[in-house]
Amino acid sequence: MRNRLADIQSNLEKINSRISEACSRSKRNISEITLIAVTKTYPASEVDLLKQLGIENVGENKDQEASGKISQVKEKFSWHFIGQLQSNKAKSVVTYAELVHSVDRLSLAKELQKSANAIAKKQKVLIQVDLDQSDPDRSRGGVWPADLAALAQFISQSENLELAGLMSVAPLGENPSEAFERLAQIRSDFLKNYPNAVILSAGMSEDLEAAIEHGATHLRIGSALLGERPKIG
Numbered sequence: 001m002r003n004r005l006a007d008i009q010s011n012l013e014k015i016n017s018r019i020s021e022a023c024s025r026s027k028r029n030i031s032e033i034t035l036i037a038v039t040k041t042y043p044a045s046e047v048d049l050l051k052q053l054g055i056e057n058v059g060e061n062k063d064q065e066a067s068g069k070i071s072q073v074k075e076k077f078s079w080h081f082i083g084q085l086q087s088n089k090a091k092s093v094v095t096y097a098e099l100v101h102s103v104d105r106l107s108l109a110k111e112l113q114k115s116a117n118a119i120a121k122k123q124k125v126l127i128q129v130d131l132d133q134s135d136p137d138r139s140r141g142g143v144w145p146a147d148l149a150a151l152a153q154f155i156s157q158s159e160n161l162e163l164a165g166l167m168s169v170a171p172l173g174e175n176p177s178e179a180f181e182r183l184a185q186i187r188s189d190f191l192k193n194y195p196n197a198v199i200l201s202a203g204m205s206e207d208l209e210a211a212i213e214h215g216a217t218h219l220r221i222g223s224a225l226l227g228e229r230p231k232i233g
Contacts, residue, residue, distance in 0.1 A: 033217065036057045041065075081099070083102060090111035100123065112161060113159070117160040149193075152193070177214070180216070205221055
């Protein structure tokens with residue numbers, strides 16, 4: 001376990017160096033950046049190691065794995081739900097997620113509102129924006145930019161939801177810098193109406209530099225921190 005901790009620490013140092021250099025190039029303060037360790041497929045024991053390295057934020061993609069893992073993790077973290085979310089999982093997710101990154105449709109927002117209301121919680125959420133106009137099936141989730149305003153209005157008027165910002169994923173096969181430049185413009189317009197919704201969750205292991213350049217505040221880092229994911233099944 002000590003060797004594993006040392007490996008993760010070495011990876012974290014490399015990531016922090018990349019973040020620092022990207023912030024320097026973009027003339028941003030590193031304090032603006034929150035690193036979220038994406039721990040899908042990794043056991044609770046490895047999640048607990050992250051606390052020793054000063055990591056406070058952990059992200060999960062699937063509710064079934066997240067809810068089971070959280071019950072096993074000994075350390076205290078801020079949990080982020082970052083994957084595509086089925087409406088019938090909203091009731092479970094609101095019990096543990098500090099921030100839900102992937103709200104992309106009205107039906108889901110309504111279920112989150114209902115579920116948060118049932119436990120008297122103000123649930124912070126981000127709207128996921130789909131930057132891939134070539135993907136009609138929206139396989140990675142997200143709302144079309146043209147539909148963003150209506151969804152944002154509903155969330156902002158919901159008693160138990162707090163609109164905290166936007167999230168997006170760079171389309172596969174596209175230069176991430178170009179994708180995040182489009183996202184930055186969408187966000188600029190969005191902030192005119194929702195000036196307090198300042199979170200921008202964008203950037204992963206391969207494209208964190210481009211995300212920082214274009215305003216990301218939260219980075220979702222998995223493989224660069226924890227290594228190649230364990231094979232399941």
